[in-house]
Amino acid sequence: MKTTKADSGETEWFGVDVEDLSARLRFNPHDAHIWLENERMLLLHVEAFAVMRQELIERLGIDAARQVFGHIGATAGARDAAIARKASPRAGALEAFKTGPRLHAIEGMCAPEEISLDVDATAGMLSGEWIWRNSAEAEAHLRAIGPSSEPVCWTMLGYASAYSSAFMGHPIVFREVECRAMGAPHCRTIAKPAALWEADAEHGRSLGFKLTPDTPAGAKPAHDHGTNKDRDEDWSDREADLLAGKLGIVRRLAGLDEPVLLLGEHGVGKRRLARAIHRLGQRSAGPFLAISCARSEAADLEIDLFGREKSGDQPARPGRIERLKGGTLVLEDIETLSHRLQARLLHLLAEGVVERSGGGQPRSADVRIIACATHDLQRAVREGSFRTDLYYRLGMLPIPLPPLRERREELPRLIRHFTDHFATRHARRIQGMSIEAMDYLLSHDYPGNIVELEAMLGRAVIMAPDDGVIQISHLLSAADPSPPSFFRLSEGGALVHPEAPDPLLDLDAQARHMIRGNFSIEAFEAELVRRAVSQARGNLSQAARLLGITRAQLAYRYARIKGPAADE
Template sequence: MADKLISLAELTRGTQKSPARGASEQLPPGAAPTLQDLTEALMFSPGDGRIWLNGARMLLMHSSGLGALRRELIESMGLARARGIMRRTGYHCGARDAALVRERFPDADTLAVFAAGPIIHAIEGAVKVETVHFEFDMNLGTYYGEFLWHHSSEDDEHIAHYGIGTEPACWMQTGYATGYTSAMVGRLILYREVECRSTGSNICRLVGKPAEEWEDAEEDLADLNAEPFVGSGGSTAARKSDGKGADKGALPAGLQSEPSAAQDSDMVGISSAFNAACHMLRRVAPTQATVLFTGESGVGKEMFARMLHRISPRTDAPFVAINCAAIPENLMESELFGVERGAFTGATQSRAGRFERADGGTLFLDEIATLSLVAQGKLLRALQEGEIERVGGSRTLKVDVRVVAATNVDLRAAAQRGEFREDLFFRLNVFPIHLPPLRERKEDIPLLMTHFLHRFTQRHGRQLSGFTPRTADTLLGYDFPGNIRELQNLVERGVISAPDGGAIDLAHLFTSGERLAQPIFSIGTRGQLAAAPHEQTPTGQAATDRQPSPASAQPPEALHALFGDKDLSRLSLQEVEDAMIDHCMAEVKGNVSEAARRLGLTRAQLSYRLSRRPADG
């Protein structure tokens, strides 16, 4: 899973300018990312039942529900196995949050980005974290951290069910700290509770350091490297080193690559709907069964058909595709079955049809619902008998072809209306695979954005830093009536429109009246929901701020202070922006975070604008 998570960070990753070492005492007040910066990344989309943290789906659920699950795990599997499951779950969440915060703030110092972990954990409602001390050197691989936990939700639930015991009980939170820090530092950092409320202490105290510095880390490593949580191609700690135990210096399986459909081809996705389709594809690929792909236009039916051929025993034979909607009705028979010389005017030579060309391989019939009833009858005979005759020919030719069809029409309903042959429908509908629209697999959008960004920057020779955060958030709220094809076109449009070295913003994408279908909400630092600042306006243009802009709120004397006697109508947008930023930075004495708040930007957005200026600017 980690390969997919890490790939999310490539959306907005810029040049890393941050130091590779630091300590908590060196963190300046107000350094990014602040609580306000992080809450801006949390988006609520009640219209489709989703919550997002910078592109990753989140859940708001009862703590008592997790407590009940925890109790059932303990009572059905035993304390040790339940602890391992909870720690691995927490580890996964911590590693993912680390990738997301790096993505959200690509220009922030490593020290500040690392310090965002406790804030995120508090936003997610797990625990209030108080930093005692931490220090690290990424080049040397050294780390030491000590933290206090207040109001631990895990302790509350554990004590409610089991009372005070002899072992620490904050398993998920310990796993979270291990995953977050390991992903940040780049090596396995193990945490342990040296005090816990579940053992009678007044507070929870957590200490973290590299795995090899703990004398008896075998149990911790076993919790993190349990076999059920490793992919089929992954490796566990037990397989590493000398084969007898865990390699203490290695990262656990959660940070290693696992095989996925995205690595097999251009097929990219992690959503349950996408994985279900891939699972069905793998089940039917080794067989000779006819496959019918259904789904809206643009969902990738031909891509799935090509993958089916690639992983089938017919992979070395031809894959032949024909779009039935693109062939005139009077030529369809000759295209499918071939033609003999002299069969009709203009047939000056014999020509093999698509069935002959696909002999031994796969024939893909796209938009099959557009075939005429006459062509459907002839196709049915070819499928049933495995034989064809060329137009104007007298010989019967045996062909060994696997037929794969695709349609965006409900063929069963079309058959009931008499528009499609019912017998052909049942002949094609041996193994149907429905491909969901992109609006039902929004978890895949960030990965697809990254995939298309890499493809088109290479194709067009562009150098871009990625997508702005509000662009990623807006695309998550967009319904994509054109599905993956529309997302691909939007990204290519953005790659072409964005300035060299810059990031793709909304103005580079939504230029044809596209509109958001569902309202998106962000959460303020006091917990209230409000419409996200990048929600679409009725015209389809992205509104960056619902409040009056700083310039529009300025009285004439303030405009004079900003621009002097310059003719405002002759100033470029960049000059206006630079003047406002300079004025605001002077007012706050160079505090970038405070200036960003006053300008209605995130700190990462302001830092990016400052970094674009010439060195003497």
């Protein structure tokens, strides 16, 4: 499928609506979070970017700095490839691919102008030529270093190469042949499959990062969801990092055999973290057992854990601790333990032996104890209902787990993780998530923590149509009455809160503008046309029906709004 500059118009950007993409950019000033789809973003001054560039070049040399910035760009490009697929799940390969240049513009890197583009989605081949106007990277280089004898848009080249490679599933390399830093009016780039560049040494050296057929930065192609086996392994191997953000601590504790205390609200993932400690530790070949100390009477729990000697008609019964040789025992809700069981547990930790109820000889116990508790444990210690010596014995290696509402930066990974897990588990194909659904997930307070999020996404994957998009109605049995607290970008680039009144529908405001002479019928009509085209996702015929006019009338007005490039 091939397009040229002369072809640009409505069909070229079908499904790539700037307002729709901008709506995926959300601001939460209260939590200092900026999200693009489900990726956390960071606003950076161009002057600060210039200083960073100067420091890296002076400290590392220009070749090493080129590779660093190339890697940074490649990481961003691979991420945006996934966002592009979500933004245009129903679009064809060409239309969906063109989301990337729009995202690059929204992110402030450059204003790309397509000269030519040839895409063969079946073969995974892409070639083309672009003008990059207003390159922020070239501007930063000129501020920091001054004019250059070679192209300097290293981050943008890494981005474009990685984005295209991830999208096509084959290595695509961009080269910059003209650059503002070299005195050209704009930057100009050419893209070809990597194999063709190897046979053509005309366009200078590469950025130094490796593009493999699997993807540039080690991720899978944006259109490849992987095999079921890969995702089942992923669920196990990445569980600690995704669900607790404590993989470094887990690895540090893996070689030890001391008790661990996990502190946090219900549902924050204490049991999952305990399982990760067991799985990555030296007892991974042994059994793993989790018991809630609040689930039964103290006497029953005592026999279950410590066992009993033979008494009358009752046979001897070894306890769980005895039977877990070489394994790990997780004691949940440990703050509910009776004083008697606290004393017996302290004896086990101090002496490494267990005595069955009813007497008998002490027996050696080969088990690691991981205790889980809420913050009620600390109150119980202060009030004297939980032994101080046992608390400190268990708390030699404490790991606090904050509630999910205090670690929102983990939400995108968790959302992807659970969505992929349940899609694999239930053999469902999910194309993505609506903006409203993502808004809700990123702004919800999660009183049930990770367990609540897991249940939401499990329900959503089941309820969403196969090969469809998750909507907010699929997440909840009843919509949350609290609107999301995110700000979004209006078409004019202003921050708008969801609760703010729509100025177009605010009759009082429009009447005031009329009285003061500030009302423009042309601007009002243009806004109506833009909104209709946006709601129809670029389909002019459908937009015309929404407004009750003919397609020709709408196309004329839309072309006048968009300028000469709009297709009539």
